[in-house]
Amino acid sequence: MTAELLNGREIAKAYRAGLAEEVEKLKAQGITPNLTVVIVGNDGASLSYVRSKNKAAEKIGMSSGIIHLDADVAETELLDTIERLNNDDTVNGILVQVPLPEQISEEKVLEAIAPHKDVDGFHPTNIGRLYTGQRTFVPCTPLGIMELLKHTGPLEGKDVAVIGRSHIVGQPVAKLLTDAHATVTLMHSRTQGMIDKLKHFDVVISAVGAPGLVTGMHLKEGAIVVDVGNSVVDEKLVGDVDFESAKAVASYITPVPGGVGPMTITMVLNNTLLAAKWHNGLE
């Protein structure tokens, strides 16, 4: 078996084309969805990531702004900035790029974003709504993974191993998979005999940041493999999965780069569109 590629770039491209059409319809009604990203300091990788979100929003017809604050900005000034964006009716989605400098409490900042503009879906109120089944912004990487998995057939009844228990990826994707009627085992660093257990699973989602963690010999024949790993080795972006050996066993597999990554930004745009619709009483 050679796995079919879950090509995140292509799937994201098609998905964004759909978003662009919806943006156009909103603009015809006088509504231009806006995504505003706040960044503190001058970390190169963060800056480039922020700019790519910005460009992606503009490419589908949204308006987009970047607010760039000095690395030594006071927490109160950042909170004031967020408060201003919360109250600005032309802003639909607010992202604050993390990590933040030491003098600023990330928790306080993420809680300061109005839940109805929190397109990252990190506000406790939004996470709570996710778990109670209410309308909310679903965190972008888990949402993007679910969108990729739509291309592999129904999840109902499948046994899924999620490796990594972060509240950004592992836990919410486990929740979404459970809602889709899959049976999820949430694995992590303390799981006994983890690698040998993977053989029993129809789907393996790895979100650890440990290059080479999962290889073909660990997988069930025909497994679906989603690689959320995101490490830099020899100046190259690599995932958790040994792609070549896994590809020979899996039925579907995501590459790194070009798998989950493009889907994450796409879901930021998706959530910003939702924010604009909800703000205007549409849907």
Add this chain to the structure above:
Amino acid sequence: MTAELLNGREIAKAYRAGLAEEVEKLKAQGITPNLTVVIVGNDGASLSYVRSKNKAAEKIGMSSGIIHLDADVAETELLDTIERLNNDDTVNGILVQVPLPEQISEEKVLEAIAPHKDVDGFHPTNIGRLYTGQRTFVPCTPLGIMELLKHTGPLEGKDVAVIGRSHIVGQPVAKLLTDAHATVTLMHSRTQGMIDKLKHFDVVISAVGAPGLVTGMHLKEGAIVVDVGNSVVDEKLVGDVDFESAKAVASYITPVPGGVGPMTITMVLNNTLLAAKWHNGLE
């Protein structure tokens, strides 16, 4: 092997004695923790449950009130009542007994309770805080289960099957177990071959409401069995587990009644004590 009994009544009694000591200390500082329960209508089981919470609170020295509203009360009146309790400094914990009559939105009511008085831990903000690892009120049944499991040794590295994916029991207990470094598989009605899979698990927690679902032959030798089932058969309260056959295989097992049930009310008291402490800037 004959399992050791996880006697919820005894464990709850000892736990409440500890709470009573802490209540006494607070009273010496002029603080009397108060639990106020709101009940709508005259359902016999609900009334008796509310009274038992009330009595349990008073037995450990807390003050406690019941607000009893007519079955046909308007939603706005219930919301006004909650608003009044939110603003009443003598009230630390607010419980609204569910289910509520048809004219009232349960979601709206549970969201109306101030998060810092939501001792059930059902408010989306509190659930969100649970998942982001912040200080919060943990839902009472999951918290009670974790307390019972403290009597069975460390959970780290154990494989746990949780049967039932409700957001009141299954999902939050899966989260708490994951935090305790167990590896959790969340099973439900769509899980393939569920019963046969149980043999692989060190701990089985069943929260379905299906009498006889789990029997001894499904269990791994020495498994720990927690029965959250709560069904009435022939006017008797029964769990999901066939106690006699399971007891012969398990290392620890909870009875029904007298297992998880007493722990749930105990954790309501625990959370009310925390609410009183936090409100007064203690801890």
